[in-house]
Amino acid sequence: MKTPFIYLDYNASTPNDPRVVDAMLPFLTNHYGNPSSIHTQGIKAKEAIEKARTQVANLLAASPEEIIFTSGGTESNNYAIIGSAMANKKKGNHIITSTVEHPAVIEVCKYLETQGFKISYIDVDNDGVVNIESLKKAISPNTILITIMHANNEVGSINPIKEIGEIAKQHNIVFHTDASQSVGKIKTNVTDLNIDLLTIAGHKIYAPKGIGALYIKKGIKLTKLLHGASHESNKRPGTENVVQIVGLGKALEIAHQEFDKNTSNMKAMRDYLLEKINTLNFDAVVNGDLEKSLPNTLNMSFKNIDANAVIYELRNKVALSAGSACHSGTANLSNVLKATLSDYNYANGTFRFSLGKNTNKQEIDDAIIHFKIAFNKLKLKT
Numbered sequence: 047m048k049t050p051f052i053y054l055d056y057n058a059s060t061p062n063d064p065r066v067v068d069a070m071l072p073f074l075t076n077h078y079g080n081p082s083s084i085h086t087q088g089i090k091a092k093e094a095i096e097k098a099r100t101q102v103a104n105l106l107a108a109s110p111e112e113i114i115f116t117s118g119g120t121e122s123n124n125y126a127i128i129g130s131a132m133a134n135k136k137k138g139n140h141i142i143t144s145t146v147e148h149p150a151v152i153e154v155c156k157y158l159e160t161q162g163f164k165i166s167y168i169d170v171d172n173d174g175v176v177n178i179e180s181l182k183k184a185i186s187p188n189t190i191l192i193t194i195m196h197a198n199n200e201v202g203s204i205n206p207i208k209e210i211g212e213i214a215k216q217h218n219i220v221f222h223t224d225a226s227q228s229v230g231k232i233k234t235n236v237t238d239l240n241i242d243l244l245t246i247a248g249h250k251i252y253a254p255k256g257i258g259a260l261y262i263k264k265g266i267k268l269t270k271l272l273h274g275a276s277h278e279s280n281k282r283p284g285t286e287n288v289v290q291i292v293g294l295g296k297a298l299e300i301a302h303q304e305f306d307k308n309t310s311n312m313k314a315m316r317d318y319l320l321e322k323i324n325t326l327n328f329d330a331v332v333n334g335d336l337e338k339s340l341p342n343t344l345n346m347s348f349k350n351i352d353a354n355a356v357i358y359e360l361r362n363k364v365a366l367s368a369g370s371a372c373h374s375g376t377a378n379l380s381n382v383l384k385a386t387l388s389d390y391n392y393a394n395g396t397f398r399f400s401l402g403k404n405t406n407k408q409e410i411d412d413a414i415i416h417f418k419i420a421f422n423k424l425k426l427k428t
Contacts, residue, residue: 342405
């Protein structure tokens with residue numbers, strides 16, 4: 047009997063929840079109208095979009111009119127950062143971010159540097175958390191935007207977003223957070239967290255790839271990136287991707303309704319995974335503080351292990367990552383691991399285990415058997 051494939055790479059991408067697929071199917075078959083049309087088919091599509099907008103807003107404790115749909119997390123980040131920078135450039139040209147952001151933030155900031163903006167890159171502490179004092183010191187009269195991720199995609203460290211939002215509010219600075227990894231895993235109430243702009247990526251939360259959303263607090267001004275018709279309240283032109291918008295809405299509705307159950311299971315399975323890994327008796331360290339981390343994420347480094355070799359060895363049995371899948375393929379140590387890893391001799395053996403809402407003990411038990419075989423086979427000689 048063939049052993050089932052074990053998926054432990056949910057921070058890279060998630061499968062579509064079957065209920066999401068069911069919600070989408072009618073819009074792939076029967077409901078094909080353009081939501082801008084005023085006939086029955088168009089009205090059906092428009093109603094579906096507005097229902098999804100409400101579903102997204104409910105998870106964030108936002109108003110539906112504060113949600114726009116995008117092609118994914120990268121577009122949402124680009125629109126939030128560039129749009130805010132351009133809309134506020136008469137006030138100043140300084141932006142604050144962190145050294146451990148996803149490339150969809152870092153590369154946007156680098157682009158803005160070529161357009162005359164000044165960027166401050168704040169370091170993180172040994173737990174992978176943004177240093178608040180450094181952030182405060184970086185603020186100047188010209189600061190117009192702070193963009194800090196809610197949770198890190200590699201080690202899962204959670205930033206003090208509420209405190210950062212309070213600081214931004216005190217200085218009348220727009221505050222954006224990339225919540226691609228945190229939505230559905232930890233609370234993302236935009237009012238409680240003092241957030242002006244928040245990014246969502248569908249494929250991180252059991253919706254399809256190629257769909258995302260951006261929360262834009264009422265009153266926040268953004269300069270448009272795209273130009274065309276007045277879709278999405280004249281903020282994002284282009285005929286709406288109805289089928290995927292429906293999928294995103296359903297996924298966030300499920301995440302909202304099942305939040306406590308899902309987060310509880312993810313944390314329990316993460317802790318169980320760590321317990322089982324420790325029974326292997328390999329020389330390993332946990333990166334980051336699990337008490338300040340996403341409930342589904344475990345980042346560990348093993349001495350005398352080549353993570354890429356193990357992942358390749360297990361490619362047909364277990365899916366996991368040696369780093370962030372969005373920008374893998376580089377041998378350079380990431381900034382967050384430079385901060386959290388105390389002994390770089392462990393660096394090449396770094397794995398990111400990221401679990402899903404349905405991960406179970408049997409999968410972990412089976413994965414541990416595969417890990418042990420691969421580790422023993424590929425352990426480097428010292």
